[in-house]
Amino acid sequence: MSSSQAQGSDGPGDNMADVRELEPDAEDHRPGSSASEEETIRGEHDEDHIADAAILEREEEPPSADVPIPTVEVDTAAAIPNHYREIVEASRETASEDGSTDAIPRLVASPIGSNLSIPDDTPSIQGSVVSSMGSSALPSFARRPGISPTPSFRPFDQRFQSRIASPHLSSPRPSSPGFLTGHGRTVSVGSQFLLDSSETETPSPPWEVVRWTRLRKLNSQAFSEAGKRNFGTPTCLAVTANIVMGTSKGIILVFDYNQNLKLIIGPGTKAVESGPITAIAVSADHSTIAGGHSNGNIFTWDTTRAARPFLTIPHLDPSQLQRRTADGHIPNVAITHLGFLGTRHTALVSADDRGMAFSHLATRGTGALGRTVKTTRILGRYPDSKPPLGKTLKPSTVLGFSSCPLGNVEMATDSMGLTAMLTPYLLVIVSTTPIAQTQHKSARPKEVVAHSAMTGCLAWFPAVKLKVPDPSTGSQISKVKLVYCWSNVLTVLDVDEIPADDKEKLPSLKFRARSRWTCEESIAAVQWLSRSVLTVLTISQRLIVLEDRSMRMTEAFDLLGKHIYHADLFSKQLNPLVEQLDEEDPSLHGVVADAFYMSFKAYKSRLFLLGFNDVSIGALSNWADRLIALMESGDYVGAIQLATSYYTGDANKLTVGLPEDANLRHSMVQDKLMEIMSASLKYVFGQRQKRKDSAADTHLQELAETCFVACQSVGDEDFVFDEMWNWYEDGEVEGIFLETLEPYILGGSITTVPPVVVKAMVTHFVGKGLESRMEELICHLDTSTLDLDHITLLCKQHSLYEALIYVWNQALQDFITPFLDLLALLVPLMQNGRYSGSTNPIEDDLYAVNALKIFPYLSYVLTGRVYPTGEALSEDIAQKAKAELYWLLFSGKSITWPKGSNKRLLTKPSQSQEPSFPYLRLILNFDAPSFLSALNEAFEDSFLNDSPEKQAASGSRPRDLPEEQIFGLTVDRQYIVSILMEIMNSNDYETTDTIYLDMFIARNLPKYPQYLLFPGSTLTKVLTGLCKFPGRDLAEDAQLSAEYLLSVYHPPNVNDLIPLFKEAGFYRILKRIYKNDKQYGKLVETYFEDPEDQEAVFSCIEVCLRPQAGLTRRQVQDVHHVIRQHAAQFVEIDPPMAAKTIAKIAPELHHDVLGSSSEQPGLQYSYLKTILEPKAEQRPTNSPDRDLVEQYLRLMCKFDPAHVSDYVGLVQSTNLRLDNLLPTMEEMGVIDAAVILMAKEGQVKEAMGRLVKHLGTLESALQGLLSGTGLDSDTAQIHESAEELMEALRKYILVGIWLCQGQTKTVREANSGRRRQKPTLEDALSSDEELWLDLIDVAVQITKQISAALQLSPADTPDQEAPTLPLTENDKIITLLRSLVQNTFTALLTSTSAPSSASTTTAGMGSNLSFLRILRAFLTRAAASSPNLADLRSVLSSIFAAYAYEESILRLSNRLLERSLFVSVNEAVALRQRGWRPRGSTCEACSRRVWGPGVAGNVFEAWEEKQALEEKRRKQRKELVSPNGVGNDGKVATDDEEETYVGKGKGKGKAPSPRIRQVDGDVSIHDVQEAQDPREGRPDEAGAPRRREQPPLGPLVLLACRHIYHQRCLEELLAKDGQGKEKEYRCPIDG
Secondary structure, three states: OOHHHHOOOOHHHOOOOOOOOEOOOHHHHOOOOOHHHHOOOOOOOHHHOOOHHHOOOOOOOOOOOOOOOOOEOOOHHHOOOOHHHHHHOOOOOOOOOOOOOOOOOOOOOOOOOOOOOEEEOOOOOOOOOOOOOOOOOOOOOOOOOOOOOOOOOOHHHOEEEOOOOOOOOOOOOOOOHHHOOOOOOOOOOOHHHOOOOOOOOOOOOOOOOEEEEEOHHHHHHHOOHHHHHHHOOEEEEEEOOOEEEEEOOOOEEEEOOOOOEEEEEOOOOHHHHOOOEEEEEEOOOOOEEEEEEOOOOEEEEEOOEOOOOOEEEOOOOHHHHHHOOOOOOOOOOOEEEEEEOOOOOOEEEEEEOOOOEEEEEEOOOOOOOOOOEEEEEEEOOOOOOOOOOOOOOOOOOOOEEEEOOOOOOOOHHHHOOEEEEEOOOEEEEEEOOOOOEEEEEEEOOOOOOOOOEEOEEEEEEOOOEOOOOOOOOOOOEOOEEEEEEEOOEEEEEEEEEEOOOOOOOOOEEEEEEEEEEEOOOOEEEEEEEEOOEEEEEEOOOEEEEEEOOOOOEEEEEEOHHHOEOOEOOOOOOOHHHEOOOOOOOOOOEOEEOOEOHHHEEEEOOEEEEEEOOOEEEEEEOOHHHHHHHHHHOOOHHHHHHHHHHHHHOOOOOOOOOOOOOHHHHHHHHHHHHHHHHHHHHHHHHHHHHHOOOOOOOHHHHHHHHHHHHHHHHHOOHHHHHHHHHHHHHHOOOHHHHHHHHHHHHHOOOOOOOOHHHHHHHHHHHHHOOOHHHHHHHHOOOOHHHOOHHHHHHHHHHOOOHHHHHHHHHHHHOOOHHHHHHHHHHHOOOOOOOOOOOOOOHHHHHHHHHHHOOHHHHHHHHHOOEOOOOOOEOOHHHHHHHHHHHHHHHHOOOOOEOOOOOOOEOOOOOOOOOOOOOHHHHHHHHHHHHHHHHHHHHHOOOHHHOOOHHHHHHHHOOHHHOOHHHHHHHHOOHHHHHHHHHHHOOOOOOOHHHHHHHHHHHHHHOOOOOOOOOOOHHHHHHHHHHHHOOOOHHHHHHHHHHHHHHHOOOOOOOHHHHHHHHHHHOOHHHHHHHHHHOOOHHHHHHHHHHOOOOHHHHHHHHHHHHOHHHOOOHHHHHHHHHHHHHOHHHHHHHOHHHHHHHHHHHOHHHHHHHHHHOOOOHHHHHHHHHHHHOOOHHHOOOOOOOHHHHHHHHHHHHHHOHHHHHHHHHHOOOOOOOHHHHHHHHHHHOOHHHHHHHHHHOOOHHHHHHHHHHHHHHHHHHHHHHHHOOOOOOOHHHHHHHHHHHHHHHHHHHHHHHHHHHHHHHHHHHHHOOOOOOOOOOOOOOOHHHHHHHHHHHHHHHHHHHHHHHHHHOOOOOOOOOOOOOOOOHHHHHHHHHHHHHHHHHHHHHHHHOOOOOOOOOHHHHHHOHHHHHHHHHHHHHHHHHOOOOHHHHHHHHHHHHHHHHHHHHHHHHHHHHHHHHHHHHHHHHHHHHHOOOOOOOEOOOOOOEOOOOOOOOOHHHHHHHHHHHHHHHHHHHHHHOOHHHOOOOOOOOOOOOOOOEEOOOOOOEEOOOOOOOOOOOOOOEEEEOOOOOOOOOOEOOOOOEOOOOOOOOOOEEEEOOOOEEEHHHHHHHHHHOOOOOOOOOOOOOOO
């Protein structure tokens, strides 16, 4: 058979011979079958299966008639019993799943609308963002009670926008189907195809993902007890035109698809003596079967003559194995993989579990004896082979193995015999023909999880011819591809053929890893279900379905119930790769998984599983199966949703048999989708007819929404309005249909609706009171489909004026009629020229609200937009509409409309004559602000310009244009404003209306100065009107308008207008006028008067008074005068900013500003703080004013007393007046600051007296607090108060110490320059010693008095015998008291000691006479005041005990420190003496030996010289200690003192060379000096110079990494690296 004859149409399973259909046993239909056989994954009842008439074939080309796909026949009794049977008639022919991909259609978006007609700030059609700057308050629209515009209406800051076109508000209506969620039925799966399965949990679908069928007849023969006894247990499976199984007794069983046992191969031959079948293969034409056995033998069998083997390939015998005369499998090593090459019956490849693979090519001949087999090793090594030099052999095996099958198109790879092999380390692809040659190698990917289960598998897919070009490559032929898996990582490899230059040579192959996917667990087996679908079996027996290109997991379910056959084939060989307490090695695996590849096969889009007890065949349910399953379960909504997702491509396509090409997919699915919708509507409404009483409408709503989405996706609106509308209308539930239709109309996806549906829509929405929604719907429809008479009548009847206007404008191009209709609403409201209420206020309000739509209508049309949708009008229609409206408003008369009729709209029907411009007056009387706002937008339109286009239109053929067109084209801005000024200048309009005209003119004149021209008197009158605005809430708009006008108009009498501006509060205008006139005083005063911009007065003053301003003296005085007048207000605005400003430009005004704030001391304090304590970068250069400093100190005593002492210590106090400050400080209790201040003034004695007095006050307070405590006192509060008093005592004692120390230093400095006699103990105390005495005395007295008070207080007496006990509150107070005395004595001892003395203990008292004199005076005073010194014993003993304790602690610390230091130094010395040993004996750079045996350079002689030199030095050192050897300076002169010690660092060494330099660095080095022969260069005894035998070695450098170099070699290497000669050496090897 030729190659072309053997090739099928789709991959590995397409090259098969005749096959009959599999017929399951009749037992499958018995209700009494066992439970284990009834259900597997989804249940195995055949009545639950869908007939294979609905199963779509997946081949790219239809197979021949005699080669059908293996299918499962189902009894006719299992046919679909209900009326959905017609849906099952799916087409048996489908296109390829390959094709171009279209973009996924987007679902319809929800409409956006609003309920209110409001102006907004969106730009007009001309692109202007806003007419003018200003506020954004929403306006009112009518001048009457309830809806009258307040003076805060700002017409020129807003944009009119209709309710329908508003993007800000949305009307309450059902959401768009684009956002529909999945419906509520449990069996619905519509949502799971629209959402990512990883992000949502969906209910289980009603279909079986894979429909499994047990081959019971086959199972009864192969797995029964008799079958196992006769044939053995099945061990492997191969599926082609037949189902082939190998058994444990070495027998091969061949079944056809009727489950008949056709062949039993092997009995009575050597095959049964070779052990179990471990591998099996079938040739491309299905006529030859090969079996590999556990002992290494391989037999091939011709199925037509199966009595004896067709070919025998034995394993090597011992002699061949020993002599290595031939290649072959080792005896008793199981054949694990087997495959045929191409179309040949005599070319095979095989692999065994020892990791060896061979190709077997048999010569031609007759019979088995007439052929010889040539075996070639293509992978692995024999066990006794020696490994390559320096390498060790790792344990290996062949985990995956497959030869490339044939496709349905001839390729070069068909004749190359490509074979892929997967080992634990490599993927190897070899070509076996004409010679074995490696084509590709790939290492295991890094993504493989460390310590995971070791698995490996692979599968080829051949090249096939496509009906539709590949969407990614555009080719008609798909590439050969290989999928391979290591552990949990799956990779798809594409094989490209590159033609050779020589046509006779085979093309070269290029392998490219295209896709990679990572599984959650290790993959045990993989198969191609089709060209685009992969099936993966994991080690936990979970089946996963993947799409090839996207690598998307589409299905996943367990197969544990199938009990798939698996065997442990590799763990013994790969045991060293399994973890053995070495978790650090990532190459190890946790376990070697069992092999599944022999039990998991795919053929013709069917899966075959070999179990321990049966064989099963399964097929993925295709798209038609899944739709039918949903329909059978009653979920018609889910079926429509799923079919829609299939049509749009949102769901999985390839897995369910749909092509990628959108056109092909649409043609396949559209008809079925329409059939499902038709059948669903028929069924649902049929059931509703039967159960009218219990019928619910919720499912009808859901069905309608789903059908609308489907029809929109398909683009078939006829189905919606023909069949679907008829069903809902006949069922009297047309409201559901219409409300479902609404969002599609509003979204713009449906614009054409039949008149009958429109009529029903109006009836429905109006009947439910939803007129506004109906109005919005009409405005989104194509008016050509509407019955104009009926629609206009309904719109007027229900006041749907927006819809009415839309219909008139769009359908009839009439813009005057709807405007007259709106004007007609105003006539009854404005009978007296103003709004006059009637007896029916509700009706009046309704009229007024509808009449208000006249203003957005004018705004839209006069700017070229469609009302109310906001779309742009065409240029011709827009020009016509604008001209007509301008003619209607400004023609000056009432008109007859339509032309030729006698209908005339009269604004004053009760009067005999109409006023001029009747319609304009009517609108202005109703709501002038809103009209001017609309006109403000219209002014931005270019229609009012004198453009050439407009002139051409008006002057080309005026006779061809109607009157309204000719007049409208002549209207311009100047004419409009002139008419408005003429009409609104009368006494008929109040200021509340005329102010808006003034604002309108003021704002538009700067915009269009070339189109508007007014005399100065008119503009002055406008300015005057703006200043006389009717309400304060219009002040900002009026001022803004005046600013606009003054930007282009400069009145000659501006000074006459200043009083008006002041009265109106136009401060911005006044500022500009004063600034231009250089009236700086009035300018500053205006800033003070402006309540909204007072903070800007600081920058104004600074700008005015800066030196660069160039103000005259008079102008400066005016500014100063204004500041003085408003000084209080100036400070109140911002005190720090006021202080900075005055300090910078007018410091002479400080006193005036502060004087104005005398009643607000807090502001004065903040002001002065900014001046006197600025930030570091703002320090003043000149000294501050004394009065300001004194005032600041007095205020600080009140507002921040804690900071007074710090500030007093910093300020220059030589000029401060103590009489002014001390009373305030004493009153506020700031004694520490008073003491510091007095000390700075030289009143040290007085300062100490004040301090002692204050300490006595604190003592009395504390003593009174402690002695006054009773049983009813709050103990916690008393202790808190006592702690505060103790803190105050500590603070003031420290102040006294500071005072005494400063005085001691001053006295010492004064006496340092003159000579004085040595003091004695009998001398009188000096002034500083007197201070110390007073301080010590008061500290001791306080301690004594408080301690006595505590002894008498109700608290417990502290136990001084047990200091380890916890302290009470009294103990804490006593401790704090004694610390006061200790701190005082410590400070005294430190201050009175000599400057060079560092001792602070009592040991230094003997030489410190000042301390002793003070102590003696203290004791004398204590003896005089208290004859019994026992009172002081406890105090003094505790003080001296503390000093003794501190001294002992210091001594102990020194002792411990010395001991630790000695240990550290000793360790360092030991480490330095240890030295380093070089790693080698040669220089790492030049490879010359530098030490050890064979070293050059006379090293031994140099060493002898060095030893002699050291001996000489030792003798000299001995002589130094003898009297005769000591010189005058204690040294003995020697001639050998040039020797120096080098090698500082971790290494050490001595060298005689003075060239050695010490090297310090991060890397410790050890310099070894060359041992140079000292005799070199000296004449020998005979006088002949001594010849240098070897060049000198030079200094050596030993690095911490133990590499050794010559110093010059190392420096040369570092210089090459760009480092040069550095102080630190770096190893070039280790860095």
